[in-house]
Amino acid sequence: MSIKHLLPTTSADEVVAALNEVGAVVVDQMVSAEAMDTIADELKPWIDATSFGRDRFSGHRTKRTGGLVARSPKCRELVMNPLVLGATGKLLAHASSFQLHLTQVIAIGPGEPAQAIHRDQWAYDFFSFPRGFEVQCNTIWAMSDFSERNGATRIVPGSHRFDDGLQFKENDTEPAEMSRGSVLFYTGSLYHGGGANHSDATRYGVNITYNVSWLRQEENQYLSVPLEIARTLPLDLLKLIGYRRGAYALGYVDDLRDPIEVVRPDLANRNGLGELDEVQKKFREQSARLRGAAR
Ligand SMILES: O=C(O)CCC(=O)C(=O)O
Numbered sequence: 001m002s003i004k005h006l007l008p009t010t011s012a013d014e015v016v017a018a019l020n021e022v023g024a025v026v027v028d029q030m031v032s033a034e035a036m037d038t039i040a041d042e043l044k045p046w047i048d049a050t051s052f053g054r055d056r057f058s059g060h061r062t063k064r065t066g067g068l069v070a071r072s073p074k075c076r077e078l079v080m081n082p083l084v085l086g087a088t089g090k091l092l093a094h095a096s097s098f099q100l101h102l103t104q105v106i107a108i109g110p111g112e113p114a115q116a117i118h119r120d121q122w123a124y125d126f127f128s129f130p131r132g133f134e135v136q137c138n139t140i141w142a143m144s145d146f147s148e149r150n151g152a153t154r155i156v157p158g159s160h161r162f163d164d165g166l167q168f169k170e171n172d173t174e175p176a177e178m179s180r181g182s183v184l185f186y187t188g189s190l191y192h193g194g195g196a197n198h199s200d201a202t203r204y205g206v207n208i209t210y211n212v213s214w215l216r217q218e219e220n221q222y223l224s225v226p227l228e229i230a231r232t233l234p235l236d237l238l239k240l241i242g243y244r245r246g247a248y249a250l251g252y253v254d255d256l257r258d259p260i261e262v263v264r265p266d267l268a269n270r271n272g273l274g275e276l277d278e279v280q281k282k283f284r285e286q287s288a289r290l291r292g293a294a295r
């Protein structure tokens, strides 16, 4: 088993089928090199100002620059990419909704050794989710070409079905090589890690991850996206970054108000906002199913 490559005309179903089989998949050339140029330009001052990691896992020669929704308008298009949202919605369809978990440029500098192989879902305090129960969907967009030599992400194909807490050697892994503008998808349960950078140039990836809305977000979007910027964002993106109740009541404000009413008071009295949105509807369906089963 090894990493599959799909065309940018692929469907969310094909992406999810590959994720179910291998745990990871690359969609080649999803966005143009120019789109990546724009993102690189918008983020350069922020990346320049970012310090290297302070431990081995984050990488002493690696920079991690976040807050991408606030800092890069072009990155918002990656966050909202229809194929990514479609595939994530299908992968996490058991939850009433999903949300943006984190946004981060990962810039692996020359001489950085390989990162320890891990599951991203260990971020949830190492809770051992049941096999096959996915709680997050990850993407890494290639902002530079990803090669084995410059630190392409290394994955263990099929390991999303393995036991928890395993350790791997480099031999067990395969590099997710891809060209600039391509995107690697992988599940929260897939064993993987950043590769060693043996080249003399930095490898840039844009890591954008989504998780089920009943888990905490890794990057605090409410503080990473200042309110004055949040107020300028489209409603769909605002909901995705977390200004929406997860399931029935998670994240409500004071008198059971929907958080969107606080960010956009102009919408508060608009007809329809108080009605059930699709998350609330899905939650109620699940609740009815559960009660039906208990009868
Ligand atoms: O940068 C990469 O290729 C992967 C990094 C990674 O897996 C992580 O930091 O969790």
Ligand SMILES: [Fe+2]
Residues within 6 Å of the ligand: 118, 119, 120, 192, 193
């Ligand atoms: Fe990771």
